Amino acid sequence: MGTPGHDSDLLQPLLDGDRRALARSLTLVESRGPGFRNLLRGIAPRLGRAHRVGVTGAPGVGKSSLVAALVATARNNGMSIAVLAVDPTSPFTGGALLGDRVRMTDHVGDEGVFVRSMASRGALGGLSTATGDALDVLDAAGFDLILTETVGAGQVDVEVAHESETTLVLFAPGAGDAIQAMKSGLMEVADLWVVNKADDVRAEKVRADLVGSLSLHEPPDDLEERVVLTSAKDGSGVGDLLEKLCARRAELESSGARGDLARGRIRRRLTAAARDLVSERLLGSAADSLIDAVVTGERSVHDAAEDILRTDDGGRS
Amino acid sequence: MSRPIRVLVAKPGRDGHDRGAKVVAAALRDAGMEVIYTGLHQTPEMIVEAALQEDVDVIGLSVHSGAHLPLFRRVIELVNEKGLQNTVLVGGGIIPSDDVRALESEGIGKIFGPGTPTAELADWIRTAVTTRREDA
Ligand SMILES: Nc1nc2c(ncn2[C@@H]2O[C@H](COP(=O)(O)OP(=O)(O)OP(=O)(O)O)[C@@H](O)[C@H]2O)c(=O)[nH]1
Numbered sequence A: 001m002g003t004p005g006h007d008s009d010l011l012q013p014l015l016d017g018d019r020r021a022l023a024r025s026l027t028l029v030e031s032r033g034p035g036f037r038n039l040l041r042g043i044a045p046r047l048g049r050a051h052r053v054g055v056t057g058a059p060g061v062g063k064s065s066l067v068a069a070l071v072a073t074a075r076n077n078g079m080s081i082a083v084l085a086v087d088p089t090s091p092f093t094g095g096a097l098l099g100d101r102v103r104m105t106d107h108v109g110d111e112g113v114f115v116r117s118m119a120s121r122g123a124l125g126g127l128s129t130a131t132g133d134a135l136d137v138l139d140a141a142g143f144d145l146i147l148t149e150t151v152g153a154g155q156v157d158v159e160v161a162h163e164s165e166t167t168l169v170l171f172a173p174g175a176g177d178a179i180q181a182m183k184s185g186l187m188e189v190a191d192l193w194v195v196n197k198a199d200d201v202r203a204e205k206v207r208a209d210l211v212g213s214l215s216l217h218e219p220p221d222d223l224e225e226r227v228v229l230t231s232a233k234d235g236s237g238v239g240d241l242l243e244k245l246c247a248r249r250a251e252l253e254s255s256g257a258r259g260d261l262a263r264g265r266i267r268r269r270l271t272a273a274a275r276d277l278v279s280e281r282l283l284g285s286a287a288d289s290l291i292d293a294v295v296t297g298e299r300s301v302h303d304a305a306e307d308i309l310r311t312d313d314g315g316r317s
Numbered sequence B: 001m002s003r004p005i006r007v008l009v010a011k012p013g014r015d016g017h018d019r020g021a022k023v024v025a026a027a028l029r030d031a032g033m034e035v036i037y038t039g040l041h042q043t044p045e046m047i048v049e050a051a052l053q054e055d056v057d058v059i060g061l062s063v064h065s066g067a068h069l070p071l072f073r074r075v076i077e078l079v080n081e082k083g084l085q086n087t088v089l090v091g092g093g094i095i096p097s098d099d100v101r102a103l104e105s106e107g108i109g110k111i112f113g114p115g116t117p118t119a120e121l122a123d124w125i126r127t128a129v130t131t132r133r134e135d136a
């Protein structure tokens, strides 16, 4: 079936839209397997097509359900759509239970939908590096829209928000209050605030409270428009939300802000990638002689750090 | 460091309880695996498509409906069709020993009866996946 035998053969089928090649490419970059740099180099000229949207919010607000509803609506509008659902890895066992797929399984046989679950620390080299690389792979595969779901708990979401062009923060009656989101730094990274479970009578009050708290902190002029009511259950507001996402994408494009966002992302990822390389070198034997030099007082730690950057890495590709 | 083992845990068929599947999913997570849980009422088509997208090492199927033979056979067929032969297939549930023998000869790696200690399941999976990865 033309399935690639080796990871080094993934590039062309990935670019041609082969789903198995896409799945294996995601594994390769996530695990930093042999050849992952080559793959990322190969897709580099093909990036920038997809609108990268982060979806976050407290447990149970309906992120996966709303993502599923957005997928259905986007498909009706002829857009192809990929979902990256990130769940936490247990710091004790290294295992993870990835359960977001439960709400997203009814698109079998539709080539325009692809869903991938990712554990937050299955990622070597840090979550933002791994999600950034995974988003690049999905982008190169040609999807119009990529939704990244993270469970709202602070740092992880902020990192993923930085990898996104647009960030939705979800609230719902009975869960995910604005105060909590303020504390975790999520409010600042939100572009659209979504009150889900609008079929619940208490949703209107959640919306009003949210607008109230946002108004206290230098709100955008179009605040009311940026707070969207949705129901993943009956579908109301989902079309409106998708329209707002598309409008924002167009606006980012025409204002030139999209390019600035991309540069900001690249700066962060460059920093992270360089840090990873330095860390790798510090594991090597070259570090021992530098440590010796600091121990004997020959060099300061800061001098030694600069030396590391000058160390030859032995011709690694 | 080797990458974690990825397992898809699915509950095909029409019967409505997934407590067993959830216990297995949690146990495999605790054994250090990344477990993708897909929920109830999965068709073989949904299961194998999910396994492809998630690039899992293992598909674990929990069946209690009595329809295990056609369900497992269809999964085997689809796995072969999609080029996922390298995936380890395991099953769980109350399955008569004749059927267990048949399925294990047709491509299911192993079928675990009810009450199997989850540690035994995790160990078996770890060994099977290690062997497959070395062969690949
Ligand atoms: N009434 C109502 N219930 C909803 C709506 N959206 C989701 N739910 C329910 O809320 C619960 C949680 O939904 P999920 O989509 O799993 O929420 P989540 O935010 O992805 O949850 P985690 O990933 O566990 O953080 C489920 O029982 C859904 O059926 C909605 O719009 N209205």
Ligand SMILES: [Mg+2]
Residues within 6 Å of the ligand: A063, A064, A065, A099, A100, A149
């Ligand atoms: Mg979810």
